[in-house]
Amino acid sequence: KAGVTQTPRYLIKTRGQQVTLSCSPISGHRSVSWYQQTPGQGLQFLFEYFSETQRNKGNFPGRFSGRQFSNSRSEMNVSTLELGDSALYLCASSLSAGKETQYFGPGTRLLVL
Amino acid sequence: AQSVSQHNHHVILSEAASLELGCNYSYGGTVNLFWYVQYPGQHLQLLLKYFSGDPLVKGIKGFEAEFIKSKFSFNLRKPSVQWSDTAEYFCAVNINTGRRALTFGSGTRLQVQP
Helix, strand or coil: CCEEEEEECEEEECCCCCCCCEECCCCCCCEEEEEEEEEEEEEEEEEEEEECEEEEEEHHHHHEEEEEEECEEEEECCCCCCCCEEEEEEEEEEEECCCCCEECCCEEEEEEC | EEECCCCEEEEEEEECCCEEEEEEECCCCCCCEEEEEECCCCCEEEEEEECCCEEEEHHHCCCCCEEHHHHHHEEEEEECHHHHHHHEEEEEEEECCCCCCCECCCCEEEECCC
C-alpha cells in the first residue's frame, strides 16, 4: 500500500503570498491531520478532517485553513505568508476517528522569503 | 491544555549502551501515548503506542516503553542501541476523546557512536 503522499515537497514563496499544500492519505484512510514542524516550536497540531468535516483545530491564526474532499484528499492553505510560516508541514492519515494510529507523510518544506 | 515534556534534548551513546528517554505529560484524564522516530532524511514513523492494558508495550526494532500512570510518564527504553538508531525521537499524547490531535514533546536527538 502506498504511504501518505504530499505535494509539493519543497516550496519557496515571498511574504504576502498565499500557498496551497496537498495531501493524499493512505488508501482507505478517512481521517487527515496537519502539523507544522519548526526548530523553535517543534511539532504543532494545525487541524484534523474526517469525512470532509473539520473536527478539531489547533491554535493557529485564521490565515491557516484547510479542507478535505470526498476522496479523503486534503489541502491546506496559508494566506498572507509571513517569514515565521517557514516550516515543514506534515500530513498524517488514519483509518477513522477511533483509536487509530496516525501515519505521517514526508512533509512539504515551505520557505518564506 | 495538555503538554508533553522530554527532558533529554540531546543524548550521545556508544553502540551496545542501554537507552532510556524520558517523557512526561500533564493531563489528568485518559490518554493515548505514542513514540515516533524521525531518522535523518526520513519522515516520522511510529515506534510504539499505548492505548490501554499492559503498561509495558513493545515496539519495533527492540524498543519498549512503560506507562506509569502515577508518574504521568511514558519512558522509552532499548537495552542495546545500534548506530542505526541515530535519529530524533518524539513522545506524543492524544486525549482519549476520539479526536486525532497529537501533542508532541520537543524531541530528543539521539546520536549513537560506533
